[in-house]
Amino acid sequence: MRMTGRGAPDANSPWNEIITGLWMGGHQYRDPGGTLTPAIVGAEFDVVVSLYHRDGHGPADGVEHHYADLPDGPLLAGQIETVAALAETAAQAVQAGRTVLVRCHSGYNRSGLVVAQALAELGYPIEDAIFLIRYRRSKWALNNPLFVDYLTTGLGIALLLTDLEA
Template identity: 65%
Template sequence: MRTERRDGAPEADAPWNEIVPGLWMGGHRYRVGGGGLAPAVVGDQFDIVISLHREDGYGPAPWVEHHLFELPDGPLRPEQLEAVCLLADRAAWAVRSGRRVLVRCRAGYNRSGLVVAQTLVTLGFTADDAVFLIRRHRSPWALNNRLFVEYLTTGLDVARLLTGLEPDGLLG
């Protein structure tokens, strides 16, 4: 099994990483010793799991609050950007309430990075600080989708409006 992604980024070294207290970011597989990949299966380690990619058998446990919204790792439509904002609001509320939140996608770099960064913005961080924290605590390869970083620095509410102006969107 390959340990490098199509975009040249190495697979993550951990199933998930804590970005700020109570807010974790991860994927569905990670690199293990010996160069192989292991599944990042979630049980009940978290109070809330937000999944932006779905694969059967990766959890979480049935009693864990789980939000599934599949997102592409590419240009997003206005309704997808709105969903990112709603998921980030839910995650920010949970973190403020002392709950443990995992946001995950396939590799744990871009889609989860977008939601985690927007969660951090909702919690009061700047977009630049959010991106910095994610890259520092998850991986320097996190948020390597430049469009997602543009969405964040523009502001997701503004990006949502702009992407709705043209059939292909101004930012997408």
């Protein structure tokens, strides 16, 4: 089995439901036979938030799509603001009864950061949000300790601290 960044194996499904209506995934996964398979989004979701881009991976025309190119590493102040805005968009869509997919390359870190913050917006304590993501997506989710620090510190404080470094 091929291991991706930080020694994490590829996901074994294209996306997983974290809470009702809120899904987390990537752009590729290993199918049951072990073949690396593209995770192509059609019209399965009402809203798709992409934090990584690969041509031909959807979503279908007519699906509300939000895209931000974020690194799986230290974020700049503006990028933290983008994470907060995308999390709010996802949370509001879930509250409105819409289905939301948040995805990145592997479906572990960048998507985990946005989904965890969306869960916080929905009233979940951040430790519970992190647990749910790891339980429902993969134990490898949020394996970027910096992203966990952003979440446990609070994005607002992380933004202020990042802004001081600039």
